Amino acid sequence: MSNSTRNRLEATAGIAVALGAAAIGAVAAKLQEGRSSDDAPGRTARRSFGKHAVTGRTVTIRKPRAELFAFWRDFTNLPAIMENVEKIAIKDAAKGLAVWTIKAPAGRTVEVETTIVREDEGQLIAWRSVEGSQIETEGRVTFENAPGNRGTRVTLIIAYKPPAGDLGRAAAKLFLREPAVQARHDLKRFKAFMETGEITTSARRREGTRAAKQMEAA
Amino acid sequence: MRALTWHGSKDVRVETVDDPEIVNPRDAIIKVTSTAICGSDLHLYDGVIPGVKSGDVLGHEFMGEVVETGAGSSLRKGQRVVVPFTISCGGCFHCAIEQYSCCENSNPAEKQDMSATLYGHPMAGLFGYSHLTGGYSGGQAEYVRVPYSDVGPIGVPDHLDDEKVLFLSDILPTGWMGAENADIGPDDTVAVWGCGPVGLFAVQSAIVMGAAKVIAIDHYPHRLELARKMGAEIINFRETNVREALMEMSGGIGVDAVIDAVGMEAHGFAVDNMLDVVKQKVGVGADRASALKQALLAVRSGGRVSIPGVYGGMTDKFPLGALMEKGLQVRTGQTHVQKYTKPLLEKIEDGTLDTTFLISHRLPLEDAANGYRNFKEQQDTWTKVVLKPGMEH
Ligand SMILES: NC(=O)c1ccc[n+]([C@@H]2O[C@H](COP(=O)([O-])OP(=O)(O)OC[C@H]3O[C@@H](n4cnc5c(N)ncnc54)[C@H](O)[C@@H]3O)[C@@H](O)[C@H]2O)c1
Ligand SMILES: [Zn+2]
Ligand SMILES: [Zn+2]
Numbered sequence: 001m002s003n004s005t006r007n008r009l010e011a012t013a014g015i016a017v018a019l020g021a022a023a024i025g026a027v028a029a030k031l032q033e034g035r036s037s038d039d040a041p042g043r044t045a046r047r048s049f050g051k052h053a054v055t056g057r058t059v060t061i062r063k064p065r066a067e068l069f070a071f072w073r074d075f076t077n078l079p080a081i082m083e084n085v086e087k088i089a090i091k092d093a094a095k096g097l098a099v100w101t102i103k104a105p106a107g108r109t110v111e112v113e114t115t116i117v118r119e120d121e122g123q124l125i126a127w128r129s130v131e132g133s134q135i136e137t138e139g140r141v142t143f144e145n146a147p148g149n150r151g152t153r154v155t156l157i158i159a160y161k162p163p164a165g166d167l168g169r170a171a172a173k174l175f176l177r178e179p180a181v182q183a184r185h186d187l188k189r190f191k192a193f194m195e196t197g198e199i200t201t202s203a204r205r206r207e208g209t210r211a212a213k214q215m216e217a218a
Numbered sequence: 219m220r221a222l223t224w225h226g227s228k229d230v231r232v233e234t235v236d237d238p239e240i241v242n243p244r245d246a247i248i249k250v251t252s253t254a255i256c257g258s259d260l261h262l263y264d265g266v267i268p269g270v271k272s273g274d275v276l277g278h279e280f281m282g283e284v285v286e287t288g289a290g291s292s293l294r295k296g297q298r299v300v301v302p303f304t305i306s307c308g309g310c311f312h313c314a315i316e317q318y319s320c321c322e323n324s325n326p327a328e329k330q331d332m333s334a335t336l337y338g339h340p341m342a343g344l345f346g347y348s349h350l351t352g353g354y355s356g357g358q359a360e361y362v363r364v365p366y367s368d369v370g371p372i373g374v375p376d377h378l379d380d381e382k383v384l385f386l387s388d389i390l391p392t393g394w395m396g397a398e399n400a401d402i403g404p405d406d407t408v409a410v411w412g413c414g415p416v417g418l419f420a421v422q423s424a425i426v427m428g429a430a431k432v433i434a435i436d437h438y439p440h441r442l443e444l445a446r447k448m449g450a451e452i453i454n455f456r457e458t459n460v461r462e463a464l465m466e467m468s469g470g471i472g473v474d475a476v477i478d479a480v481g482m483e484a485h486g487f488a489v490d491n492m493l494d495v496v497k498q499k500v501g502v503g504a505d506r507a508s509a510l511k512q513a514l515l516a517v518r519s520g521g522r523v524s525i526p527g528v529y530g531g532m533t534d535k536f537p538l539g540a541l542m543e544k545g546l547q548v549r550t551g552q553t554h555v556q557k558y559t560k561p562l563l564e565k566i567e568d569g570t571l572d573t574t575f576l577i578s579h580r581l582p583l584e585d586a587a588n589g590y591r592n593f594k595e596q597q598d599t600w601t602k603v604v605l606k607p608g609m610e611h
Contacts, residue, residue: 060311062309062310062314150311151311181331184327184331185327185328186327188327188330191310191322191323192307192323192327195307195309195310195322195323196244196308196310196323197243197244197290198242198243198244198290198365199242199326200323200324200325200327200352200365201241201242201326201365202326202329202352202353202354202355204236204238204241204355205236205238205239206239209241
């Protein structure tokens with residue numbers, strides 16, 4: 001096993017330990033299994049993770065690592081780039097507690113409280129929903145220098161467990177609908193925003209933008 | 219505002235639609251003074267490009283006056299600009315290495331999936347050209363919202379008429395890049411398939427780049443005549459066996475470089491082309507690539523293949539063996555317009571390049587549907603149509 005592989009394994013296992021959550025731990029273990037025979041990330045394996053949906057995506061952004069980390073570290077920035085997240089309010093900055101307001105069908109919303117489970121300055125931020133949330137979810141974003149002056153490689157991994165209850169399920173359908181697609185779009189918007197200062201839109205008028213439509217649907 | 223909208227195959231109409239607004243800080247709004255119909259628009263007109271929706275405003279070759287600017291735009295109100303058809307952010311990896319038409323950010327994130335599925339990677343944003351490329355409202359309209367206006371549009375001096383500079387938006391850089399991709403040396407014989415606007419500009423560019431001989435191929439006499447006037451030798455494929463002729467005209471070696479300025483709707487009578495016509499009509503979507511297939515067989519061993527002609531999908535019976543066994547080099551792509559606007563504007567100003575010979579018809583924007591029909595059906599004499607909003611009938 002190469003050094004970098006071992007580091008990655010430890011990082012993954014680290015989250016699981018910090019969480020102490022059996023479900024997410026199982027996912028982390030599965031992520032490790034995928035690493036046995038080749039060098040590809042476990043999330044690209046041709047198999048599923050039982051009841052859990054796990055997805056991950058990487059983009060390269062032509063900006064310094066510290067700048068990208070700082071943007072992500074302030075969760076109140078994230079609704080601008082994330083699908084169906086209306087707002088994120090900081091509940092307790094010291095404890096890393098944040099409350100996400102997520103759009104559900106028929107104008108309703110669902111709140112998910114998350115806690116930061118790990119933070120390595122300039123490199124990694126991991127969060128997960130607190131016990132008893134309607135949506136059980138975990139996310140991790142990592143920042144690595146890209147070769148030469150290509151900027152930073154940003155990897156977002158999201159795991160979630162389909163929730164119980166009607167509203168929770170409905171919200172999850174929106175929030176976590178095709179998580180791979182969601183992670184990809186979120187990262188692409190993050191990239192566009194950091195590289196251009198804007199969220200790209202082809203709308204001819206302001207009411208046609210994604211953000212405007214999202215408000216309308218709420 | 220008035221704008222040309224798409225409603226289906228062979229169904230385009232000038233209608234009233236909402237005016238554009240500044241949406242993002244780097245936007246500008248352009249009041250269009252001249253806009254052209256392109257061979258690429260014919261692919262939309264014929265319904266062979268996926269992802270076009272009813273009501274979409276077409277057009278990607280346009281210029282005009284800046285009438286509004288966002289806080290992040292570098293343009294000034296009243297400035298006269300030509301707008302590249304490729305939308306480029308200026309900040310991504312591809313923009314940084316001048317591969318502007320591969321910009322990673324100009325196609326909105328939620329619109330990238332379709333082209334990423336088709337091609338493995340998403341396409342950049344293009345004006346007026348299918349939701350594969352963002353679904354941006356196009357330039358065959360009175361006004362256009364131009365995103366990233368600090369990167370694309372080029373200011374033009376007042377003493378140069380619209381008709382001299384309009385084609386900086388697409389076909390002039392496309393013909394130029396088509397020739398540049400053929401890597402032309404002084405002793406080279408170069409063959410260009412298609413004497414439409416792109417082919418004619420490729421011919422002109424190849425001559426400026428110093429090719430020993432340029433051979434232009436088409437079947438429309440008037441278009442071939444335009445190529446001849448520029449200094450090309452011509453082949454009419456209805457009258458002549460193209461491959462045999464090219465061998466003879468290149469001293470039995472084969473042409474050093476070939477340029478396919480025809481694209482996915484090639485005309486021709488070869489059996490596989492006829493089959494492809496049928497498949498395209500019934501919607502199983504094989505690109506008609508007969509010109510490209512012929513070019514691959516005609517080019518000499520170790521030669522260069524440049525493909526400015528547009529292809530959107532798959533094609534059958536592709537001579538892959540010729541590509542490999544002859545050791546050919548292929549270069550292609552949507553044009554990196556922003557890379558060429560400045561140097562080509564200089565060549566227009568100093569008289570090296572002329573673009574006005576191409577324009578056969580000038581119509582009011584209101585007559586755009588008529589322009590499409592004739593550009594499609596009277597190709598020989600309708601070589602290029604320029605539309606002018608507000609022009610008297
Ligand atoms: N790469 C780019 O960025 C870019 C930009 C603009 C246009 N294009 C593409 O370039 C192509 C040409 O554009 P245009 O505006 O000149 O179009 P056009 O339709 O006016 O011209 C095409 C010409 O090709 C000729 N032709 C058809 N079949 C032929 C064959 N088998 N052999 C020789 N000639 C043949 C036609 O008679 C016609 O004159 C189109 O595919 C267009 O989409 C590409
Ligand atoms: Zn064009
Ligand atoms: Zn870009």
